[in-house]
Amino acid sequence: MTTTAAEPIALSRRELNKVATREAIATAALELLRTNGMNGFTADDIAVAAGVSRRTFFNYFSSPEAAVASFTQKYLDKVIEQLLLRPQDEPLLESTQHALTAVAPTDLATLAETFALTQGDAQLSRFQLEAWDNCSSKIIAAIGRRLALPEGEAAGGSDANGELYLHALVQSVIACGRAAVEVWFRRHGADISAASLAQLRELLISAIGHLRTGFHS
Amino acid sequence: MTTTAAEPIALSRRELNKVATREAIATAALELLRTNGMNGFTADDIAVAAGVSRRTFFNYFSSPEAAVASFTQKYLDKVIEQLLLRPQDEPLLESTQHALTAVAPTDLATLAETFALTQGDAQLSRFQLEAWDNCSSKIIAAIGRRLALPEGEAAGGSDANGELYLHALVQSVIACGRAAVEVWFRRHGADISAASLAQLRELLISAIGHLRTGFHS
DNA sequence: TGCACAAGTTGCACCGAGTGCAACGGCCGC
DNA sequence: GCGGCCGTTGCACTCGGTGCAACTTGTGCA
Incomplete structure (x- = not known):
């Protein structure tokens, strides 16, 4: 029923890491939003929570x-x-x-x-x-x-x-x-x-x- | 035809000044956008062009x-x-x-x-x-x-x-x-x-x- | 008119967003 | 295993945005 139709493309280790990092950052941001509210966190906080550097955060997203x-x-x-x-x-x-x-x-x-x-x-x-x-x-x-x-x-x-x-x-x-x-x-x-x-x-x-x-x- | 329906409320000098300042800032911003393009000016530039301080700009608008x-x-x-x-x-x-x-x-x-x-x-x-x-x-x-x-x-x-x-x-x-x-x-x-x-x-x-x-x- | 108060402006200091750059480290092909 | 590529990181810098305190200007009142 859900018909996800996901293409079974084989991802290289690098691409896999990128996807994982991106997801980690995004979920970290959402989690911080949940707990700290709308203005209760910075780009730094997200980066730390996701286990990456601040600079890397901005490599994935242009802003929190x-x-x-x-x-x-x-x-x-x-x-x-x-x-x-x-x-x-x-x-x-x-x-x-x-x-x-x-x-x-x-x-x-x-x-x-x-x-x-x-x-x-x-x-x-x-x-x-x-x-x-x-x-x-x-x-x-x-x-x-x-x-x-x-x-x-x-x-x-x-x-x-x-x-x-x-x-x-x-x-x-x-x-x-x-x-x-x-x-x-x-x-x-x-x-x-x-x-x-x-x-x-x-x-x-x-x-x-x-x-x-x-x-x- | 244009039916502007402008209410003839008498504005005090203070309110008049505020309206004028706001308009000056806005038009300065538009003018800079016209000449310098999308990323070609800063909040400082707008303030200078409008003849006010940078701080005053932010008193009127939250951002360029x-x-x-x-x-x-x-x-x-x-x-x-x-x-x-x-x-x-x-x-x-x-x-x-x-x-x-x-x-x-x-x-x-x-x-x-x-x-x-x-x-x-x-x-x-x-x-x-x-x-x-x-x-x-x-x-x-x-x-x-x-x-x-x-x-x-x-x-x-x-x-x-x-x-x-x-x-x-x-x-x-x-x-x-x-x-x-x-x-x-x-x-x-x-x-x-x-x-x-x-x-x-x-x-x-x-x-x-x-x-x-x-x-x- | 002059005075006291309210409202607006400004400079200052500070924090966070966002970016270019150069060095570093791990994945990739050979 | 080795050279090269790609992503990460730290650094430095600019600009957006704001709280605060001093200052200036308009307003109301006597």
Whole structure:
């Protein structure tokens, strides 16, 4: 069901170390955020906790905030991964709803937690925003690639007007995702229980549902 | 036509000075961005150009990026201002389209220019994102206040499910706005001519139009 | 008008983010 | 096992950002 589709590429020892280091740094950052709160740790602290030098920390992340945001990035990347597994002729909104349900609850939990933990700090929030926006760009790029290949860019009115359509659609999808998380947080605060997360998933599906049926307030 | 609706409040000398200083700093920042490019100036430079001390700069803006983002903020605030002048029973999407046409082209020009100038720098882009997001929050708060007052929160299914609806709607509107600017930039680059800006306004209206008719790709 | 107070500005000192550079140490191919 | 490559580290430096205390300027009041 989870359909991880992990490619069995053999990693060299070096690459393996890099991945491990990156993960150690990221988890150290999250752990410090959990315990010390929003402004309670420095890049030094993260480096020490991860067992690397301060300089090495900056070789992996451009800032402490970026390390935290990597978790949001990772979750959204998994959703994209699932999204691209859906049939190409399926409407995007439907595909998105399926993709959202296909991602494991564990990943959703870290998304929810990091969102909750970053609320209240301006810079952390900005990096969260950036993560969502990167997600937009990636989806637009992927779908744009799909559309460009098969029919030479001039099919179904996809050329000039379609560019705006695509951007508006995808960005709206992301917007609804963020809206769902926001509403969830307003209701449940930092509650990461399974029941609460189920509500969050429900809200995510509903938000996309609103986009499917249209807004006519 | 422009309906500026400026309140004729008499400002004291102190407040007048503050406004002037703030404006001097912001314009100095924009000017430096124009001439020196994305990473070509420091907080010191801005302060000197504005004729204040470095410390005073930070009394007005939390960072150089914030000073630049103030222009985007200002434009979006003007749109909100127009939005709230529309009749309350008008659908939000329609109100938004009207509000967008009501704002003067001059303001749209600075929005477009700052967008173009901030592309390529990560931190500047993050502050742009934040400005758009703040706009979401303000609109949601304003409309939420409207809905809460007249009927005691339990009318038209606006209570629990309506919260998600409202957030998803408003955030989608903002998303479409950003999408329009993005598409405009992809096509016109840094061209700020009247013709180009007319195209941008057209794209903004069209993007909201897509939201009105719904997405069924 | 003059005086006392409030509000804004400035300089200073300090900490943390972020980066270029050069030396070091472990993985890799041969 | 050995030379070369890649990642790590320490160092030094710049800039962002802030608390604090002295100073200057606008404001209210007598």
